[in-house]
């Protein structure tokens with residue numbers, strides 16, 4: 313058997329690469345991790361989840377300050393946002409988390425970390441910083457970058473992406489957001505809350521187009537009420553720089569060409585896989601514009617080379633990258649065949665209200681030809697929501713013909729956290745009667761999970777058949793007040 317320098321070589325020190333490296337090293341595999349930037353952590357830590365959620369928090373606090381009167385508090389005349397200070401806070405949160413992703417920590421776990429840009433020489437060997445090194449198995453976890461749509465003029469117009477937006481030194485007066493996905497919506501709402509005039513230009517006729525329309529529309533209405541302007545069903549014609557502003561010309565939904573101008577343009581129109589500069593052809597690894605092609609065990613066209621995380625173009629979330637890292641460890645280190653299963657992959661868009669989802673939504677169920685019943689509960693019926701002053705939104709529970717849950721979507725305050733109970737219910741095959749019967753603390757937002765299960769079950773428990781049976785067996789006397797008409 314050939315003698316390789318390492319059992320495992322990992323390229324990319326983000327969520328996927330770090331998970332694989334930590335797991336493999338702790339299991340005793342001689343592992344090298346190669347990262348092109350000067351620090352580990354990847355997009356999530358430096359330009360993604362962490363900065364965006366930190367920024368969202370600052371925007372929420374500022375928004376609440378402006379709404380103090382709604383909580384019976386004195387009106388506050390808040391000053392303008394100094395974005396440099398928001399950016400400072402973002403940097404400090406990143407720095408605290410960075411400790412978990414330090415080179416020293418990985419070295420302690422037993423992995424060697426090298427910084428540089430490796431290029432494959434063949435399917436086992438790479439050249440890195442002028443040296444050659446070999447590994448029995450490789451894992452490509454190089455992530456993704458903001459896609460640059462081929463709009464005429466974009467290449468000659470300066471624009472923002474997630475790489476720059478969190479380190480701006482001042483708040484833009486106005487911003488055009490190109491795109492209507494989660495990143496676009498989180499940024500559009502936050503900057504609008506900070507005081508930037510925000511316009512969203514979106515190709516499809518719905519924002520968050522992966523989600524059910526009723527829920528996405530409610531997010532849009534909330535954002536529109538806060539001041540974000542939306543142009544849906546558009547086609548961008550051209551982009552150009554006009555002195556201190558940038559202009560976007562687009563065909564609107566009626567086919568008219570209109571223009572919008574702003575100090576900044578944020579491009580958030582999807583992601584491109586980081587496949588360049590790796591010489592994947594020399595390793596025999598196939599890829600397309602969507603990413604590296606993998607099978608259900610995350611093996612590439614070369615079975616000893618794996619790919620995980622955004623680079624596969626599948627589900628571009630940090631928790632998906634972490635999950636896939638675990639699958640790679642099973643297959644590459646334990647040599648136990650394990651396949652990916654995304655049936656219950658949850659996700660959340662952190663707008664206000666948040667929109668979280670697990671399993672099927674109505675759109676996917678219809679596409680898959682699955683008949684389902686839909687059960688809803690409004691946050692306006694949840695006592696804690698009223699106390700919090702956050703009553704917009706609802707939960708949707710989808711049951712298949714056998715009355716088993718196939719999906720849940722939550723649109724409301726802390727939806728991402730509330731979804732955790734459904735993660736356990738769906739992965740654990742927990743019965744709805746168990747959920748509905750379990751004692752939940754009062755008053756909590758989480759009661760909405762129990763309430764929606766109860767709404768479905770109450771139709772069965774309080775049915776006419778049950779009533780008739782009880783009357784027959786126990787001689788119950790029936791109503792003590794009013795008629796049999798349903799209560800108003």
Ligand SMILES: Cc1cc2nc3c(=O)[nH]c(=O)nc-3n(C[C@H](O)[C@H](O)[C@H](O)COP(=O)(O)OP(=O)(O)OC[C@H]3O[C@@H](n4cnc5c(N)ncnc54)[C@H](O)[C@@H]3O)c2cc1C
Nearest residue numbers: 324326327328348354355356360361455621622628629630
């Ligand atoms: C603004 C924004 C907000 C987001 N918010 C969320 C969220 O709230 N929740 C969520 O789950 N996901 C979120 N995501 C998505 C999440 O960041 C990604 O899904 C996650 O980072 C993917 O992890 P990864 O390991 O595949 O890639 P990355 O984290 O990007 O890591 C890839 C690493 O590979 C390195 N690399 C690239 N090319 C090379 C090379 N040639 N050689 C060596 N190293 C290389 C990169 O420098 C990087 O460190 C967000 C993304 C963005 C942009």
